[in-house]
Amino acid sequence: MGAHSPSFEQGYQYFFGGPPLLGSWYPLAFLDLVKAVRSGTVSGPQFNTIALLFMNNIIGQDARKGTLDFISKNMPDLKVVVDELYDSPLANADPLIAKARQAQADIVMLGGNPAENALMLRTLRVQGFQPKAVWIYIGPHSLPWVKEMGELGERVFTGFTGDASTSKAKTVDQLYRSKFNQPIDLYILAGYNYGYVLEAAVNGTKSLDNTKLRDWLKSSEVDTPLGKLKFDQRGLPQPISVAYQIQNGQVLAVWPKGTETKPAIFR
Numbered sequence: 001m002g003a004h005s006p007s008f009e010q011g012y013q014y015f016f017g018g019p020p021l022l023g024s025w026y027p028l029a030f031l032d033l034v035k036a037v038r039s040g041t042v043s044g045p046q047f048n049t050i051a052l053l054f055m056n057n058i059i060g061q062d063a064r065k066g067t068l069d070f071i072s073k074n075m076p077d078l079k080v081v082v083d084e085l086y087d088s089p090l091a092n093a094d095p096l097i098a099k100a101r102q103a104q105a106d107i108v109m110l111g112g113n114p115a116e117n118a119l120m121l122r123t124l125r126v127q128g129f130q131p132k133a134v135w136i137y138i139g140p141h142s143l144p145w146v147k148e149m150g151e152l153g154e155r156v157f158t159g160f161t162g163d164a165s166t167s168k169a170k171t172v173d174q175l176y177r178s179k180f181n182q183p184i185d186l187y188i189l190a191g192y193n194y195g196y197v198l199e200a201a202v203n204g205t206k207s208l209d210n211t212k213l214r215d216w217l218k219s220s221e222v223d224t225p226l227g228k229l230k231f232d233q234r235g236l237p238q239p240i241s242v243a244y245q246i247q248n249g250q251v252l253a254v255w256p257k258g259t260e261t262k263p264a265i266f267r
Contacts (some may be wrong), residue, residue, distance in 0.1 A: 003223050004017075004205065005020075005023065005024050005062050005098070006058075006122060006151040008186060008234040008235060008236050009234070010203065012235070013064075014112060014210055014214050014235075015208060015216060015234075015235045016197060016217055016231055016235040017176060017192050017231075017235060017237065018193060018194055018197035018198075018222065018224065018227065018229055018231075018237075019161055019162040019190055019194075019224070019226045019227070019229070019240065020161050020198075020236050020239075021161055021190055022061035022062065022066075022161060022236075022239075023060075023063040023066065023137070024057055024063060025061055025066060025136075025161045025181060025239050025240065026063045026137060026158075026159035026161060026241065027063060027067045027070070027109065027135065027159050027241075027243035028066060028070055028090065028159070028239065029106070029159055029183060029239045029241035029242050029243035030135050030157050030158075030159050030255070031067065031070045031071065031075070031164070031242040032070075032074075032241075032243075032255065032256065033157075033243050033255040033256075034047050034075070034078070034107065035074055035075055036255070037162055037182050037266075038078070039214070040183055042152070042263075042264070044132075044264070044266045045106070045132040045133075045266050045267075046132075047078065047106045047107055047132065047133070047186065048078065048079060048106055048128050049078070049079045049081045049104065049105045049106045049107070050071070050078055050079070050080055050081065050099035050101065050105055050106065050107040050108075050109065051080075051081055051082035051083075051084075051099070051103060051105035051107070051108045051109070051131075052064060052067060052068075052082060052083045052084065052109050052111070053082065053084050053086065053096050053097075053100065053108065053109065053110050053111065053112070053120065054085055054086075054109075054111030054137075055085070055086060055088040055090070055112045055113065055116065056085035056086055056087050057088060058133055058138075059111075059130060060085060060088075060111045060112070060137075062087065063111045063137050064083075064111060065086065067109065068083075068152065068162075070195070071139055076213070077217075079121050081098050081103035081104075081105050082099045082103050084085075084099065086112075086212065088112065088113060088114065088116060088195065088251075089113075089115070089145050089258065090112060090116040090119060090120075091124040093116070093122075093169070094117045094123060094127070096120065096123075097120060097123040097129065098125055098127065099129050100129065100206045101127055101129040102130070106131060106132045106133055107132065107133045107134075107135070108124070108130060108131040109134075109135045109136075109137075110134065110135065110136045110137065111137070113138055113139075114138050114139040115239055117136045117137070117138065117139045118139065118145070118148070118149060118202055120151050121134070121136075122148065122152065122155065125152060128266060129221070131267070132162070132192075132266060132267055133158050133266060133267065134155075134157065135156070135157040135158065135159070136156050136157070136158050137158070137159070138143060138245065139158070140153065140157075140183050140246055140251055141158060141160065141185055141186040141187050141244075141251065142187065143182060143183065143251075145156075145184045146190060146250075147249070148253060149246075150257050152216035152247075152249070153246045154225075154246055154249075155244065155246065155265055155266070156255075157244065157245050157264070158242060158243075158244050158245075158246075158251070159241060159242070159243055159244065160186050160241070160242050160244060161191065161239075161240045161241055161242075162186075162189070162190060162225075162226030162227055162240055162242065163225060163226055163227040163240065163253075163259050164189055164225075164253065165253055165259050165260075165261060165266070166226065166227060168223070168224065168225035169189060169225040169247070170224060171225075172184060174188070174190060174224050176188070176207055179197055183250075185251075186244075186251070187198030189226065190226065193224050193226045195223055195226050196225060197217070197222055197224060197229065198213075198220075200207070200220075200222045200224075201213040201216050201217050201220075201222075204216045204220060217231050217235075218231050218232075218233065218235075227240055227241070232239060242255070242259050243255040243264070244263065245258075245262075245264055247262055247265060250258065
C-alpha cells in the first residue's frame with residue numbers, strides 16, 4: 001500500500017486494490033478542499049502558494065505525482081514555491097522547513113514517514129513558522145502518533161482512500177472498541193477491508209479457485225466498510241479520497257461533503 005500505483009499498470013490479472021491505498025490518491029480530497037476554499041465555496045484563508053516536502057522513494061514520489069497532477073489540472077494558478085524530494089531517513093529538517101518558511105508557503109505538505117513528519121512538525125514550531133494549512137501523508141492515521149504529537153498535531157490534515165463514515169465501518173469500529181477499548185485507526189480498518197473483499201469473493205463464488213475469484217471481483221460491486229468498490233480490468237475502483245483532520249485529539253473526516261463528520265478548521 002502507498003506506492004503500488006505502477007503495479008496496476010503492468011497487466012497483473014489477480015491484483016486488486018480493496019481499498020486502493022494509492023499514495024497518488026491520498027492528497028486528492030485535501031487538494032479539492034483547498035480548491036473549494038479558493039473558489040469561496042468553503043470559508044477559509046487565502047491560499048496562493050504551496051510547499052511540497054516529500055521523501056525520495058516510490059512512496060513519496062507517488063504522492064508527489066498525485067499532488068502535482070491535481071494542481072496542474074485544477075489549480076494551475078496555485079504557485080508551487082518549494083518542491084523538494086529528500087533522502088530518507090531524515091536526520092535534520094531545518095533546511096527543508098527553512099525553504100518553506102523563506103518562501104512563506106500558505107500550505108505545507110509533508111510526505112515522509114511518521115518519524116520524519118513528526119520531526120518536521122517540531123521544526124516548524126522551532127522556526128516559528130505557522131502555515132495556514134499543514135497536510136501530512138503518514139502518521140495521523142495512527143492513534144499512538146496523534147497522542148504522541150499532542151497539541152502540535154492539532155489541525156493537521158491528512159488523507160485516506162476510503163470512506164470510514166459508512167455504517168459498515170462504524171460497525172467494525174464498535175467491534176474494535178469492544179475488544180481493544182479504543183477507536184479503530186484507519187490503517188487497521190484498511191487491513192480489515194482487504195479481508196472483507198476476499199471474503200465477499202469467496203462467498204460470491206462458493207469457491208477458492210483463483211480464476212473464479214478474479215472473474216467475480218471484476219464483474220461485481222462489493223459493498224465494503226470503506227465504500228462500494230467496483231473494480232476495472234486493472235483491479236482498481238474509481239478513485240476514492242477523503243480528507244481528515246486532527247481535532248481535539250481525534251482524526252475526523254472533513255471533506256468531501258457527505259463523508260465529513262466535522263467541518264475543517266484552518267489556522
